[in-house]
Amino acid sequence: MPRSRSRLANDAWESLLTAHASLMKRFAAEPIWDQLSMREYDVLYTLSKHDGPIRLFELGRGVLLSQPALSRLVERLAERGLVERTPDPEDGRGLRLGLTAAGREAQRSVGGRHAVDVARAVADVLTDEEMRQLESIGRKLAGAATPAQQTHRTRKEAVL
């Protein structure tokens, strides 16, 4: 008897969770996080992916942190001269966040070494096709969890 789709989905999710936890622990044990914690690196990396400055709440979508925690993490990075915070001229409530030269340098330095560890951990056990499959599956899952930008009406209706 085949597993139900619900069972299949839960098994797949558990597998993803386990892989995530195992690899995160492995990466955390690497001696490359002396100047930047993994979370700080996550923020700098996300900023480095965008060319232009981005908003705090945009940054928050990619980072698994509450809004206040992210706000203060960015504050600390700004105090260390790695991130630049300027008021958004187009929206008086918002911030425009960007990397400083030092921030970009720190991201590249840590990122380069981290990428080596990631490649070792992943490429050693997956085939090219499996890596492509994982990338594709991950994209689908991430897209599903972020139901694209909804209009206000749509979102309201979804709640009601």
Place this chain on the structure above:
Amino acid sequence: MPRSRSRLANDAWESLLTAHASLMKRFAAEPIWDQLSMREYDVLYTLSKHDGPIRLFELGRGVLLSQPALSRLVERLAERGLVERTPDPEDGRGLRLGLTAAGREAQRSVGGRHAVDVARAVADVLTDEEMRQLESIGRKLAGAATPAQQTHRTRKEAVL
């Protein structure tokens, strides 16, 4: 020109990370975590998967928490009557952890509702084959990060 294996690996890992963060946020937003936080549930779920009692450091392998944090989380769960901590008769340093009846009940109650959300999120966007692929890939990645149990000599040699 094809992407290098290193690039493929890093892209796949980033995709996994993004999917993880997106789905975690989505699940965290569900109104089922009133009696148990996600981390607490993670611990109870891990305990529920093992039939016999397990050790704290075994539990720690599956949970993304430092040893002291896990020690205190288990302490809190024990105070709430959800987890039972007894000294290990075979190893005076260790603990034997197990679910109480209330703990098992809480895990089942939250787990049942959570599984529905997981199934919705995952099965809605992946085919059966993709879910099977994800499960397989995750297993490989998790196994790779835990290089099986090493002997003391092997581990020493790896350091030297």
Place this chain on the structure above:
DNA sequence: TTGAAGTTCATGCGTTTGCATCTACCTTAA
């Protein structure tokens, strides 16, 4: 145009986390 509702980010506060370290116990080798 204006007021109500929504959004963005910051802040107060209690809780939880991680790091360093400690104690207790086990293991190994001389």
Place this chain on the structure above:
DNA sequence: TTAAGGTAGATGCAAACGCATGAACTTCAA
């Protein structure tokens, strides 16, 4: 047998987190 080294878990303490809420600004409908 015993001392040296390793492992399991607990604890002190500062840092970081999440929740609730506040302040500033934007959006939208009347």
